Amino acid sequence: MNVTHLYCSSCGKEHDARKLINLCECGKPLMVAYDLERAASTLTREALAGRVASLWRYREVLPLEDDRNKLTLGEGMTPLLKAERLGAQLGLSNLFIKDEGVNPTGSFKARGMAVAISMAKELGAQKLAVPSAGNAAGALAAYAAKAGLPAFIYMPNDTPRANIVECQQTGAQVTLIDGLITDCGKIIAERKQAEGWFDVSTLKEPYRVEGKKTMGYELAEQFNWELPDVILYPTGGGTGLIGMWKAFDEMERMGWIGAHRPRMITVQAEGCAPIVKAFAAGATAGVDVPDAHTVAAGLRVPKAVGDFIMLDILRKSGGTAVSVTDDELIAAVKEIGSAEGIFAAPEGAACLPALKRLLADGDVRMDDRVVIFNTGCGLKYLEAFS
Ligand SMILES: Cc1ncc(COP(=O)(O)O)c(C=O)c1O
Ligand SMILES: [Zn+2]
Numbered sequence: 030m031n032v033t034h035l036y037c038s039s040c041g042k043e044h045d046a047r048k049l050i051n052l053c054e055c056g057k058p059l060m061v062a063y064d065l066e067r068a069a070s071t072l073t074r075e076a077l078a079g080r081v082a083s084l085w086r087y088r089e090v091l092p093l094e095d096d097r098n099k100l101t102l103g104e105g106m107t108p109l110l111k112a113e114r115l116g117a118q119l120g121l122s123n124l125f126i127k128d129e130g131v132n133p134t135g136s137f138k139a140r141g142m143a144v145a146i147s148m149a150k151e152l153g154a155q156k157l158a159v160p161s162a163g164n165a166a167g168a169l170a171a172y173a174a175k176a177g178l179p180a181f182i183y184m185p186n187d188t189p190r191a192n193i194v195e196c197q198q199t200g201a202q203v204t205l206i207d208g209l210i211t212d213c214g215k216i217i218a219e220r221k222q223a224e225g226w227f228d229v230s231t232l233k234e235p236y237r238v239e240g241k242k243t244m245g246y247e248l249a250e251q252f253n254w255e256l257p258d259v260i261l262y263p264t265g266g267g268t269g270l271i272g273m274w275k276a277f278d279e280m281e282r283m284g285w286i287g288a289h290r291p292r293m294i295t296v297q298a299e300g301c302a303p304i305v306k307a308f309a310a311g312a313t314a315g316v317d318v319p320d321a322h323t324v325a326a327g328l329r330v331p332k333a334v335g336d337f338i339m340l341d342i343l344r345k346s347g348g349t350a351v352s353v354t355d356d357e358l359i360a361a362v363k364e365i366g367s368a369e370g371i372f373a374a375p376e377g378a379a380c381l382p383a384l385k386r387l388l389a390d391g392d393v394r395m396d397d398r399v400v401i402f403n404t405g406c407g408l409k410y411l412e413a414f415s
Pocket of ligand 1 (some may be wrong): 136138162163164165231263264265266267268269326327328375376378402404405407
């Protein structure tokens, strides 16, 4: 395959890609490097036409060595839908929704877990563990079942019920904690050695980003190799943001796209907006949010291990970070649903009030090509609408 090595996103140290690994010794996330010249010899824009309609169509830039370890439930290649009616309401002629809610397990977390659990299996993991705001847990449970590996999941006890039930029904062992995702993460960190768990926390292993980056490849392909001007992304741990940015870089190095980059916009909830606050303060790391709260469970990430990478991307892309209230994001679910027929997750819907603000401030123009990421399916959040 085309992987050359892993490298640290902070200190740059290189690591062997053929063994199970979490963070760099310096405590920061590891990324996957490829021989892109070699990848590009068989992965061409033209070759994609006949390939499978899942993220595995980008096989040469995915890290798996042996196809027998590939786990798939049909993740990726989600629709990029033109939002004509919603766009008209906002005065935008080119508004699109990338609908990640149609992925297996109802969210974009399936992408990251499909690749991460395939790799964990290939590299010999015996037991898998994750702290989760909800959807990552559902995705881990599903792919662990497919792999025939046990999954140990720690979630806050007020996680949406659908997430808890789906994990149980796909055979995972679920523990509910009176605390936040960061507290769940601490428990796993403390126990993993004794239990023999491989920790698949966001950005604490190198391969979930590789699955998530395929959103960037798909956008380019679906836009006929011209990236949009603006991407709004509901941000928790930030794997999708970091992954898409990596994909853009890889595609440019393979000669598929030019240097133009979308302005990347992080959207967070006011009750948990560490990246928005850090961006506004000119800081290079997220501020810690001790009393994090929002109904958009996936945005309740008070401290992200990849915060410094996200902040760098937002600035390099000429983007920004916006927070919205829970009332705004819940109202936006119905606005999107009634205009476009998409029952969005509250996280994805949060992009709409953020977009309205950016339009009012002149940060997004009427002729910009804008993409909203609906990262999950509203059906998983029924209690948020009672
Ligand atoms: C529906 C949904 N949207 C967005 C996010 C945030 O994603 P990321 O961690 O990639 O920033 C999550 C995370 O749990 C989620 O479940
Ligand atoms: Zn390092």
